[in-house]
Amino acid sequence: MKILLLGIGNVLYADEGVGVHFVNYIAENYRFSHPEHQIDTMDGGTLAQGLTPILARYDHLIVVDTVNAAGAKPGQVYYFNFDNAPPEIDWQGSAHEVEMLQTLIMMEMVGDRPDTWILGMVPTVLEPMHLGLTTQIQAGIPLMEQTLLNHLQGLGITCQRVANVDITTLIPDSFKAHANKHDSSCCGEA
Numbered sequence: 566m567k568i569l570l571l572g573i574g575n576v577l578y579a580d581e582g583v584g585v586h587f588v589n590y591i592a593e594n595y596r597f598s599h600p601e602h603q604i605d606t607m608d609g610g611t612l613a614q615g616l617t618p619i620l621a622r623y624d625h626l627i628v629v630d631t632v633n634a635a636g637a638k639p640g641q642v643y644y645f646n647f648d649n650a651p652p653e654i655d656w657q658g659s660a661h662e663v664e665m666l667q668t669l670i671m672m673e674m675v676g677d678r679p680d681t682w683i684l685g686m687v688p689t690v691l692e693p694m695h696l697g698l699t700t701q702i703q704a705g706i707p708l709m710e711q712t713l714l715n716h717l718q719g720l721g722i723t724c725q726r727v728a729n730v731d732i733t734t735l736i737p738d739s740f741k742a743h744a745n746k747h748d749s750s751c752c753g754e755a
Contacts, residue, residue, distance in 0.1 A: 568604040568720070569623040569679075570713070573630040573665055575611050576736070579695040580639075580688035580702045584629040585610065587684075587709055590732040595714075598723045613664035614671070621677040625720070627713065628665065632685030633657050639689035640701035642708045644716070647681035654685075684713055697736055706732055 572588030574581045585608045592606040605623075609616050620626060632643050634653040645651055647669060656666045672678035686709060689699040714724050 566602045566624045566720075567622065568602060568625040568627070568717075568722075569620065570604065570606045570627045571609045571616070571620070571629065572607065573609045573611070573613070573628055576696065577694055579697060580686075580699055581631055582696075582736075583631055583686055583688065583698060583702055586698060586732055586736055587629050587706065589735050589738070590706070590730070591710070591713065593730045593735060594726055594728045596725045596727050597717065598725070599721055602720065602722060604717070604722060611664075613668045617668060617672060617677070620668075620672065620679065623679045626679040626681045627684055627716070628669075628681065629684045629709070629713075630665065631688040632683065634687055637687040639687050639699070640705040641687045642705050642712060643683065643685045643687075644712045645683055647678075647683055650683070682716065684709060684716075698733070703733065 570588055570591065572584040572586070574584040574586075576582035576585050588606050588608060597604040607619070628647075633655050634641070634643060634651070635655060636653060637643075643651065643654065645654075650656075669678055669681060686702060686705050689701045717724055
């Protein structure tokens with residue numbers, strides 16, 4: 566089975582970049598192994614529909630992003646199968662969130678969507694030109710991390726911590742990687 570951990574978001578808009586920052590954090594701190602399964606990480610930025618040919622190559626997709634949920638508090642973590650989204654999730658948080666939803670629905674219509682899980686966090690602020698995450702979002706990272714590790718271990722993946730890099734130290738590099746990724750290819754190289 567091919568598994569993709571996909572970070573979605575715009576790192577220039579504060580908490581909206583949590584998906585990208587989180588996937589970079591996981592790639593920096595963990596190595597994953599399984600005798601038969603392959604797991605890749607990817608910064609998907611705000612590409613959504615442009616990712617379709619890449620996403621179709623995978624059997625299992627974990628999308629990490631902000632989520633908009635009625636009545637939820639900033640920093641609250643949600644984890645669900647795309648086919649069984651909680652009723653409070655309204656998919657209206659940002660333009661890229663709506664486009665990602667449309668991409669997944671389109672892929673389902675043509676039979677190309679992998680088994681898809683959403684690991685999301687309710688943002689505090691989506692503020693222009695701010696590189697960083699609010700303290701409420703930073704406080705939710707350990708729960709996101711444990712949720713992801715539990716899911717992967719449930720698939721039989723061995724998760725080995727290889728570093729202890731703080732997510733806040735990776736934020737400037739996330740921006741640089743995002744700015745430079747248009748000059749290189751993307752998958753399986755994290």
